[in-house]
Amino acid sequence: MNLLEVQNVSKSFGSLVAVSEVSLNVAPGELRAVIGPNGAGKTTFFNMISGFFPPSAGAIVFDGADVTQLPAYRRVEIGMGRTFQITEIFPELTVFENIRIAAEVAAGYRLRAWVGRQEASEIKSRVDEILSLAGIASKADRLVGELAHGDQRAAEIGMALALKPRLLLLDEPTAGMGDQETYEITNLIRRLHRDSKYTIVLIEHDMRVVFHLADRITVLDQGRLLAEGTPAEIAANEAVQAAYLGKAA
Amino acid sequence: MIAQALPRNWPKLAAIWAVLLLAPYWMPLIGGYTALGTNVLVFGLAAMALNFLLGFTGVLSFGHAAYFGLGAYGAGLILKYVYSSTLLALAAGVALGTVAGALLGALIVRRRGVYFAMCTIAFGQVFYYIAFQWSSFTGGDDGLRPFQRAPISLGPWTVDILSNQIAFYYFVLACFAVGVAAMAFLLRSPFGRTLLAIRENERRARFLGIPIERHIWLAFTVSCCFISLAGAMNGLVNNFANPRMLDYNQSGQIVIMAVLGGMRSFWGPLVGAAVFVTLQDYLSSQTQNWQSFLGMVFVLSVLFFPRGILGIRLSMASLKSGWAQLASLLGSPRKDAA
């Protein structure tokens, strides 16, 4: 059974139609890339999946359950983790503290006024685990706001991981990064996909990243589904090439 | 076990508590007096309670004096009409302020930012208005009086907090300690960390699975609880409660104490309260236009010291590294870029 099924969703803002009847099915363990020229409606699409706002029409089914009207924080609880185009972290807290908050919420401690020693050390080891998975263990005590862009993104992904998600939604994870940082983040995502077997849906503009990572690719253009298929199929697809013609990737 | 319970910055804490414990003895040496210290503690607790919401959760309430005043009225009403027990009075004041805060907080928590602040101001005025108009019960503009704080009986001893200023100071200090310890405890807990998360990045907090409105409501209620404790003590300090303890002028003063002392620091608001209360005390005895001076304090601190007194330390550090970077840019070989 598919982990995520997006069925014919549309979104309009007044008379502006941002997304029109797009469907998407993601199998467990799959890495799906969503691409398309600027203004294709990719982020709006993502926002609907993660619960930022509900779709104007259509349904979203996660692991067999209809989550279309579920608020964002509830979707996090049932297993959707998300990162944002502009890194959303807690700038004046350390990397460790950032991830610890996520881990505590995941453990159900968000209303707790007190944690016992045993519980605290369990949380600590979980955070350490994620820090090394994301490759930022050496920076655990630094303020996230002071880190380089790539490390901030890794920290943000770490926060999403701490929630024990079954699905990771990554919105342009390599946005604004240089070659070295792009390389590192791409490797991180690949480790998460191949080794830790996370199901991942990501929006990307950088085609090198897309073709390097994706099992399948969905192409949106002007709010509509243009094409879907394996990287090889998409690379050969003329309509996709035409949509991108003249627009910087 | 004890070693782990001791927080890392215990020397700083020990120094702070030493200063507070010995205040009745060192204050007269520099021209102060014990009652001033008591006032500083009361407003310090009020400012710290407000800062629980403002500095640590990132939510501005500009009508918080309503709960401060309710604490005073609650305490006064018990002492005047019901029973002469200080502890009961405190409990009543806290209960009144906390319940009011919980109810009103639930009403306005969906809004944020400027709109939320406006609602808190307006609701604060509701209580001012009630205290003012319901004069048969509350004494109206003259305030609720007379009542006075009752001596505390601890078994065989009676602590006379009515006429003994020093004994009263220590009583207030004890209540202050309880309030401060509780708030510190909460801020260090997982719940407290969710509040920091909300302050730092509300969207991210929401996407970590934190129900924002609910947590803000809880922070609001906790903050009202401790500010009403401060308010109840204020009632005891003055032996009366009047509507001015509730109005937005009072709210604004408490906010400026928190900002002046440093919103991001736990103890900052106490420092701010110390400065403000002392300044107000001094100025009002010196000049009739002390109001303009206080107004200047607001204006100047907002324009030039937004991070507050305890925040200046942090700016110093960044100032130093800034100089170093500038120096290295200009070719000075001795300083390295930070």
Add this chain to the structure above:
Amino acid sequence: MIYILNLANGLMIGAFYVLMALGLSLILNLSNVINFAHGGFLALGGYVAYTLSPFVGFWVALLLSPLIVAILGIVIERTMIRRLYGRDPLYSLLLTFGLAFILEDGARWWWGASGIPFTVPTFLSQPLSESFFFITRYRLFMVLMVVLVVGALFLFLRYTRVGVRIRAGTLDLDTVSSLGVNVRALRTFNFGLGIFLAAFSGVLASGQISLEPTMGAPLVMPSFVAIIVGGVGSLTGTLLGGLLIGVAAAITTVFWPSASEAVIYVMMAAVLLVRPRGLMGEEGMLS
């Protein structure tokens, strides 16, 4: 009959609240600033008119005083408030709060603490007729002035370039600025406009109540409520809100005099419970 009279009375009171609230609303909508000093500018308007009128007469003072106070407001905006725009609204709130103190104390220092009566031209202060004794000509004049000014304001916002930019800026400042509009100048002008309205209210008010340094303070709160009830972000809402609370206060005075102020807050609480964005507010405005 008595209800109609009270309704009329309420509308007159409401008209006054409207003028105050509109100025507050203009500043709030475009610049996200809660102008606590609005009451202080109101008082200043009255005082300046009082000082000017022996020289230029009542009618000139009526227009000149708000102009002068508005210029002062602009100076304050440019030197102090402008610095705080990008920051947390807390800071501008504290700034205007401190300004309120300074203005009040300044007025106390310059003009004294006791109330000063402001003399109005005699033909205005006479009652309209024997039976409607409380509808003095002055009160009618006030309402007329308010209607004129509010009408002029709405026309200005609808049909002039600057007015349209102000309205657009309230909805989406980024787009307006990317269209090449000088947002800083716009905000300064808008602030001055809001202060003009406050000072104008002050001149009008001082014909009714005596000039005191604290005269503005009790009028600020109902203005807030008018904005909340009418809906943040909507000037028409503020207009409606002001009239509504004026009428509500007047009607309550008949049945339960001491609760006439409380009813304003009850309305506010009701609005927040039932329709939090206000009567005409838009979803998501400043939330």
